[in-house]
Amino acid sequence: MAVNSFDHPAGDTVFAAVDLGATSGRVMTGRVGPGTLVLTEAHRFANTPVRLPDGLHWDVLALYQGMLDGLRAAGRSGPVASIGIDTWAVDYGLLDADGALLGMPFHYRDGRSKGMSERLPDGCGAAELYAVSGLQHLPFNTVFQLLAHRATVQWEAARTLLLIPDLLVHWLTGSVGAEITNASTTGLFDARGGGWSDELIGRLGLARSLFPPLREPGDPAGTLLAHAAEATGLPAGTPVTTVASHDTASAVVAVPAREPDFAYVSCGTWSLAGLELDAPVLSEESRAANFTNERGVDGTVRYLRNIMGMWLLEECRRTWDREAPALGLARLLTAAAAAEPFAAVIDPDDETFLAPGDMPSRIDAYLLRTGQTPPGAPGGYVRCVLESLALAHRRTLRRAAELTGRDPTRIHLVGGGSRNELLCQWTADASGLPVTAGPAEATALGNILLQARAHGLVGDLAGLRRLVARTQPLRHYEPRGNGRAWDRAEARLSPGPVRADA
Known part of the structure; x- marks a missing residue:
């Protein structure tokens, strides 16, 4: 599947992007040349977690095999100059002294880390952690997962x-x-200093030797080992290039911004809404608002909040598909457009929505708890989810502007959610700002562009974004001036419990 219709000049260089999301993985090839950026899907495969007796895990071996199959498919289109890997954040594998993986990596939606923030040692409370790492408090942050892991034989x-992306690079090379962009999501990274925080690692009683040397996007990560070359059909010695391995960091690289003051929403399983800054914001006010300071490319800071995202809609669809013939997304969106506006709204960040399961029933319980009437029909649930996400985008970006003194003039909505016209239009309406939607495959594009650079x-980051703006299909949405209706809907929301510790 070609993502756009631009030509494939024979002289362009081909790069392979391994892009693993929370529900699927893909290997994309990108052809880059002067004024050319063409992305083609080589292989797509499912990312299906596995529940074992000790909890929910990623099937990392299946992901690795899917990556190898995808790289073989990529090689059929011509010589591959380089490979880059990006995935979701926070999750990890542990290796023993021989470099062997100690068990399947846990999934961040597993409940083992719940309550671990209450077991932090003295000197490592929420305020102390934020003052160093600047990381949003989420119950599945790596630092809390590690506290849960310490009691095991592993x-x-x-x-x-x-x-996870560093583990896959290790197996290839x-x-x-x-x-560095993924390391900054662990809660053990020094947001000011730009390296592992020996101070926090020591306070938490973790071994500093566990944490490997840091790499920057663009650094060489190695070359394919013989077994990987045989499995992929690519030449031994094919370079693997470090990219922004946190998928959101790669997606932000591909934001097609032409204006200096822009906001972004990287919308997929999660919605990551925020601003790009030159320095972290580590104030107590920022901590209380639960904003994160994650490293971006070229020393930038991704100042954002995690919002539950399209996970809510996908879990609804999974529940409905088990109970009745599959309802196609197009039909659901048509029904949502016809449903009553603002009949029900939720806080997407309420912790009841975090784990897999029957999402419509959880939405019902939330609505009844907050004095609202459940929708009853699928179209009503979809409208509830999308309007609530648009409100969360608005709420988050307005608070980010207050905390930073920035005044964004446009929202760039990238990722799979950019295909959802209702979400894009309602985000524009709720925020009162124009929305530029696309590219949908921003993460893979950012991965490719960093390899090409x-x-x-x-050239520089601004040049990468200009290339995206010139070559990728984009859609534009203007706010329709119904802000008071969104104000009234916002006033009905009560805060959800997934917040920074007091």
Whole structure:
């Protein structure tokens, strides 16, 4: 599947992007040349978690095999100059002294880390953690997962911790490292200093030797080992290039912004809404508002909040598909457009929505708890979810502007959610700002562009974004001036419990 219809000049260089999301993985090829950026899907595969007796895990071996199959498919289109890997954040694998993986990595939606923030040692309370890491408080942050992991036999044998994309790079190349944009999501990264926080690691009683050297996007990560070359059909020695391995960081690279003051929403399973800054904001006010300071490319800071995102809609669809013939997304969106506006609204960040399960029933329980009437029909649930997400986008971006003194003039909505016209229009309506939607495959594009830059084919970050704006299909939405209706809907919301600790 070609993402756009631009030509594929024979002289362009081909890069392979391994892009793993929370529900699916894909390998994309990107052809980059002067004024050219063409993305093609080589292979797509499911990312299906596995529940074992000890909890919910990622099937990382199936993901690895899907990646190998995808790289083989990518190689059929011509010589591959480089490979880059990005995934979701916070999750990790532990290696023993021989470099063997100690068990399947846990899924961040597993409940093992719940309550771990209350077991932090003295000197590592919420305020102390934020003052160093600047990280949004979420119950599944890596730091809390590690506290849960310490009581296991695996932990005693562990010698190296690798975040998921770094683990896959290790299996391809044998090299060990930690890419900086993903490392910054662990809660153990110094937001000001730009490296692992020896101070926090020591206070928490963790071994500093677990944490490998840091890498920046664009650094060489190694070359394919013989077994990987055989499995993919690519030449041994094919370079693997460090990209922004946190998928949101790669997506922000591909925001097609032409204006300096822009806001972004990277919308997929999660909605990551925020601003791009030059320095972290580590104030107590920022902590209380539960904003995160994660590292971006070229020393930038992704100042944002995690919002539950399209996960809510996808879990609704999974529930309905088990109970009746599959309801196509197009039919659901048509029904949502016809449903009563603002009949019910939810806080997407309420912790009841975090785990997999019967999402319509959980929405019903939330609405009854807050004195609202459940929708009853699928179209009503979809409208409730999308209007609530638009409100969350508005609420988050307005608070980010207050905390930073920035005044964004446009919202760029990228990722899979940019295909959802209702969400894009309602985000414009709720916020009162114009919305530019696309590219849908922003993460893979950012991955490709950083590889191309490492090979000298494109310039600075602004130049990358100009190339995206020139070559990718975008849609534009203007606010329709019904802000008072959104104000009234906002006033009905009560705060959800997934917030920073007091």
